[in-house]
Amino acid sequence: MKFFRALYAGIFLLFFIQAGVLFAGGKQEPAASGSPELVIYAYDSFVAEWGPGPKVVPDFEKKTGIKVTLVSLGDAGQVLSKAILEKDEPQADIIVGIDNNLLAKALQSGVLSSYKPVGIKNIPAELIFDPSYHVIPFDYGFFSIIYDSQKIQNPPRSLDDLLQERFSKSLILMDPRTSSPGMGFLLWTVSQYGSKYEKYWRELMPSILTITEGWDSGYGLFTSGEAPMVLSYTTSPAYHLEYEKTKRYKATLFKNGNYMQVEGMGITKNAPHRKAAEQFIDFMLTEDFQSVIPLTNWMFPVLRDTPLPDSYSAAPEPEKKIMLDYNTIETNYDKWLDGWVKAVSK
Amino acid sequence: MNRTAGNPSISRTLFIVLPAVFFLFCFVFPLSLVLSQAVTDSDNGFTLNYLAEVVRSSYFLRIIWFTVYQAFLSAVFSLLLGIPGAYILAHFTFPGKKILQAVTTVPFVLPSILVVLGFILLFGNNGAINKLFMSLFHLQTPPFRILYKFPAIILAHGFYNFPIAMRVIAAVWEKGSVRNYEAARSLGARGFSVFRTISLPKILPGIISAGSLIFLFCFLSFAVILVLGGGPRFTTMEVEMYRLVKFSLDFKKAAALAAVQLSLSCLFLFLYTKFQKQISYREGSSGAVLSISNRAGKQTLREIPLLKKFFLGIYFLLTAVLIILPLCAVVFRSLQSAPGWSSNSHLSLLWYKQLFTGGGRSLYAHTAQTAIANTLIVSVSTAVLSVLLGTSASFFSRKQGKLSTITESVLLLPMGISTIMLGFGFLQLTHILHIRRGAYILVILAHTVIAFPFVIRTVSPVLQNLGSAHSEAAATLGAKPAQVFLTIEAPLIRPAVIAGGIFAFSLSAGEINATLMLAPRGFVTVPLAIYRLIGAYNYFGACALGSVLIFLCAAAFYFVDKFLSLKDI
Numbered sequence: 016m017k018f019f020r021a022l023y024a025g026i027f028l029l030f031f032i033q034a035g036v037l038f039a040g041g042k043q044e045p046a047a048s049g050s051p052e053l054v055i056y057a058y059d060s061f062v063a064e065w066g067p068g069p070k071v072v073p074d075f076e077k078k079t080g081i082k083v084t085l086v087s088l089g090d091a092g093q094v095l096s097k098a099i100l101e102k103d104e105p106q107a108d109i110i111v112g113i114d115n116n117l118l119a120k121a122l123q124s125g126v127l128s129s130y131k132p133v134g135i136k137n138i139p140a141e142l143i144f145d146p147s148y149h150v151i152p153f154d155y156g157f158f159s160i161i162y163d164s165q166k167i168q169n170p171p172r173s174l175d176d177l178l179q180e181r182f183s184k185s186l187i188l189m190d191p192r193t194s195s196p197g198m199g200f201l202l203w204t205v206s207q208y209g210s211k212y213e214k215y216w217r218e219l220m221p222s223i224l225t226i227t228e229g230w231d232s233g234y235g236l237f238t239s240g241e242a243p244m245v246l247s248y249t250t251s252p253a254y255h256l257e258y259e260k261t262k263r264y265k266a267t268l269f270k271n272g273n274y275m276q277v278e279g280m281g282i283t284k285n286a287p288h289r290k291a292a293e294q295f296i297d298f299m300l301t302e303d304f305q306s307v308i309p310l311t312n313w314m315f316p317v318l319r320d321t322p323l324p325d326s327y328s329a330a331p332e333p334e335k336k337i338m339l340d341y342n343t344i345e346t347n348y349d350k351w352l353d354g355w356v357k358a359v360s361k
Numbered sequence: 362m363n364r365t366a367g368n369p370s371i372s373r374t375l376f377i378v379l380p381a382v383f384f385l386f387c388f389v390f391p392l393s394l395v396l397s398q399a400v401t402d403s404d405n406g407f408t409l410n411y412l413a414e415v416v417r418s419s420y421f422l423r424i425i426w427f428t429v430y431q432a433f434l435s436a437v438f439s440l441l442l443g444i445p446g447a448y449i450l451a452h453f454t455f456p457g458k459k460i461l462q463a464v465t466t467v468p469f470v471l472p473s474i475l476v477v478l479g480f481i482l483l484f485g486n487n488g489a490i491n492k493l494f495m496s497l498f499h500l501q502t503p504p505f506r507i508l509y510k511f512p513a514i515i516l517a518h519g520f521y522n523f524p525i526a527m528r529v530i531a532a533v534w535e536k537g538s539v540r541n542y543e544a545a546r547s548l549g550a551r552g553f554s555v556f557r558t559i560s561l562p563k564i565l566p567g568i569i570s571a572g573s574l575i576f577l578f579c580f581l582s583f584a585v586i587l588v589l590g591g592g593p594r595f596t597t598m599e600v601e602m603y604r605l606v607k608f609s610l611d612f613k614k615a616a617a618l619a620a621v622q623l624s625l626s627c628l629f630l631f632l633y634t635k636f637q638k639q640i641s642y643r644e645g646s647s648g649a650v651l652s653i654s655n656r657a658g659k660q661t662l663r664e665i666p667l668l669k670k671f672f673l674g675i676y677f678l679l680t681a682v683l684i685i686l687p688l689c690a691v692v693f694r695s696l697q698s699a700p701g702w703s704s705n706s707h708l709s710l711l712w713y714k715q716l717f718t719g720g721g722r723s724l725y726a727h728t729a730q731t732a733i734a735n736t737l738i739v740s741v742s743t744a745v746l747s748v749l750l751g752t753s754a755s756f757f758s759r760k761q762g763k764l765s766t767i768t769e770s771v772l773l774l775p776m777g778i779s780t781i782m783l784g785f786g787f788l789q790l791t792h793i794l795h796i797r798r799g800a801y802i803l804v805i806l807a808h809t810v811i812a813f814p815f816v817i818r819t820v821s822p823v824l825q826n827l828g829s830a831h832s833e834a835a836a837t838l839g840a841k842p843a844q845v846f847l848t849i850e851a852p853l854i855r856p857a858v859i860a861g862g863i864f865a866f867s868l869s870a871g872e873i874n875a876t877l878m879l880a881p882r883g884f885v886t887v888p889l890a891i892y893r894l895i896g897a898y899n900y901f902g903a904c905a906l907g908s909v910l911i912f913l914c915a916a917a918f919y920f921v922d923k924f925l926s927l928k929d930i
């Protein structure tokens with residue numbers, strides 16, 4: 016039957032084409048042919064069309080003539096893991112997304128090198144979370160319980176309030192093992208309750224509707240109306256105000272403060288294009304870069320006096336800012352996670 | 362025993378060469394890279410520590426036990442749902458039957474995130490069902506809080522899998538003559554005792570075959586557990602591996618867990634293959650004619666007594682709720698325009714326009730079209746490759762015997778492995794071979810590994826059922842083996858081959874885990890695009906693209922059924 020003969024022929028043809036693609040595909044990577052270049056690893060939402068990447072990179076390229084390759088690798092944790100995998104032969108010059116919670120792991124892994132940019136003096140001291148300058152901050156935010164004002168008129172004002180019976184099955188949280196807001200919230204409870212945090216979590220269980228793996232699915236469930244409260248950032252209401260023209264979703268500021276997250280980027284050790292990387296960090300601390308952050312990354316810019324968009328009137332900054340020391344985090348990370356898993360698995 | 366005359370072992374062995382090479386390079390090699398991680402410590406010395414930890418720590422044992430437990434309950438639930446449906450499919454014919462069959466198979470190949478989304482849209486606290494009851498009875502809080510708990514997992518698995526039970530068992534039920542039934546009835550047996558003594562033994566191999574397959578899929582289930590289970594309390598091995606690989610970077614523990622998972626999968630795969638073969642050879646004595654269902658044996662709607670019609674109706678309602686409504690919820694959501702979640706939404710094609718013509722912050726226009734184009738390229742390549750390899754392998758293993766069973770079980774192994782670990786293994790492969798991540802052929806190869814067992818699964822039973830009468834007749838008339846193959850066997854298995862190809866296409870079109878890991882920068886397929894749309898708040902856009910995928914797969918399966926149904930012979 017001619018059919019099978021044709022089929023076999025078609026297969027081999029296909030293989031030829033694919034083999035060509037196999038090698039052609041390799042050429043998609045720009046060759047280091049002498050023109051200055053820079054490779055940056057960042058998390059997905061940084062690189063996405065709606066993120067800061069596509070706005071700041073062309074600007075930098077225009078200003079310096081350095082061609083930039085921006086690689087998206089999932090979330091911040093995965094960026095770091097890729098860098099660790101490539102430790103002996105780094106493919107990237109800069110990694111973006113190391114926050115105050117990941118700092119210990121990043122420093123321990125030894126994949127970064129120190130660089131103190133001149134522009135660092137324009138950053139408030141409290142935001143410089145790495146005194147060794149391996150990681151330079153580029154934005155910051157505060158975790159917050161966001162609530163649907165149509166369903167809740169009397170929002171919680173503290174972690175203890177979340178235990179109230181009226182909030183039964185009303186809260187969406189994230190898994191600290193797989194999500195940085197999840198981790199932030201866990202550290203928040205540790206900073207408030209100390210060694211009694213496990214007891215708090217056991218008592219919190221009735222209020223939790225579900226613990227999702229990532230912020231995306233959690234926030235999605237929230238906006239779908241599955242539950243009236245979700246763990247997110249104080250800037251989330253600004254997003255809804257900016258794009259949906261609604262003030263329906265509001266952030267809470269707790270009496271004892273909100274946990275802070277500062278994100279940074281760092282130059283890899285033995286980076287192939289060290290000079291270009293330093294230039295990018297310098298650029299990052301200028302207003303051209305920083306003014307892009309609020310509406311793309313939905314975080315606050317670190318540079319003092321950067322103008323904020325009007326919609327940020329809905330994004331409060333708490334008076335009390337909580338942040339655990341990164342050495343404490345490093346020492347107790349695993350222990351806290353184990354305790355958390357035990358508390359929520361009953 | 363069916364011996365295919367005129368097939369000396371040389372040509373038979375040839376059949377296995379290409380599949381074997383592919384299998385070794387694209388499955389065994391990446392897999393061994395992963396599994397070797399489980400037994401080497403950081404200095405590359407051999408160690409059983411990680412394996413020991415996984416099978417001894419109470420934390421992991423609880424996870425392993427839960428994985429088995431939920432898979433078992435899900436399989437039982439799916440079977441219970443599927444058996445009445447199988448009865449209907451096997452004994453009645455009604456208009457729209459083919460469409461129903463096509464639609465009910467779609468969820469199986471959709472990206473699981475989409476299925477989960479549909480489930481939430483329908484059964485969630487703010488889902489269609491709750492909203493309906495709340496407005497009907499003026500309730501303040503949702504009456505049905507089904508999701509984010511253990512029952513939701515079983516329910517969602519049932520949704521996914523009961524069509525498999527339905528089709529596999531129906532296929533067995535349809536076969537053969539009504540002589541046994543008539544004999545039993547003439548001896549005075551009625552209703553249930555007929556079922557118990559005649560039907561049940563007949564469909565039992567089908568039940569076990571479908572059951573072990575469904576068990577396997579639920580065993581490896583990922584998105585359903587992740588999103589609908591509610592959290593760390595209900596974690597399976599797959600979810601845990603995902604966490605270990607992607608976040609904790611604990612590759613060795615993940616690999617050890619994968620080893621345990623694979624061993625358990627092998628067991629069930631073997632069970633499945635064994636019973637599948639038993640089904641195929643059931644009607645061996647009538648090898649002269651393809652034992653296909655004959656229309657004459659089925660009743661039409663009019664012939665059914667009222668009481669039966671009532672139960673039929675109930676059953677269809679159940680099926681609809683479980684299967685079709687979540688899909689409808691996704692499609693319906695894509696047609697809504699509701700800025701800012703206000704309740705004044707109206708029907709609109711806004712999201713489709715946005716996807717395909719630009720606008721919107723989340724995806725540029727060309728991305729959606731590129732995604733579809735890429736998906737077509739990848740999935741068609743996967744289908745063609747899978748068909749070639751799967752059919753070849755089926756020819757090798759068509760004979761009865763231990764070698765065949767073992768070969769087939771081995772080749773079906775990719776069905777029993779976590780696609781996350783497979784993707785990870787491929788990544789290791791590219792690392793070692795210094796292949797740049799820039800080639801999308803890796804995605805095609807990974808998809809083929811996942812899909813070609815399904816081609817074997819489709820083609821092999823038909824091939825084995827062919828019987829030897831025709832081939833023997835042709836041989837006695839002087840036909841050479843190659844001629845026998847080309848003129849007799851190939852046309853007869855063509856429908857099954859095409860069906861397998863379309864199945865492979867759909868699997869590839871909906872695959873996300875391995876693609877996520879292997880896709881080169883800027884390369885996006887439809888599931889990947891849906892995933893990114895969901896990640897960008899754009900649930901409407903995700904539903905729109907998802908609806909496109911649903912219709913694509915439904916159409917594909919409709920044509921599969923047309924091809925495979927040989928009722929018109």
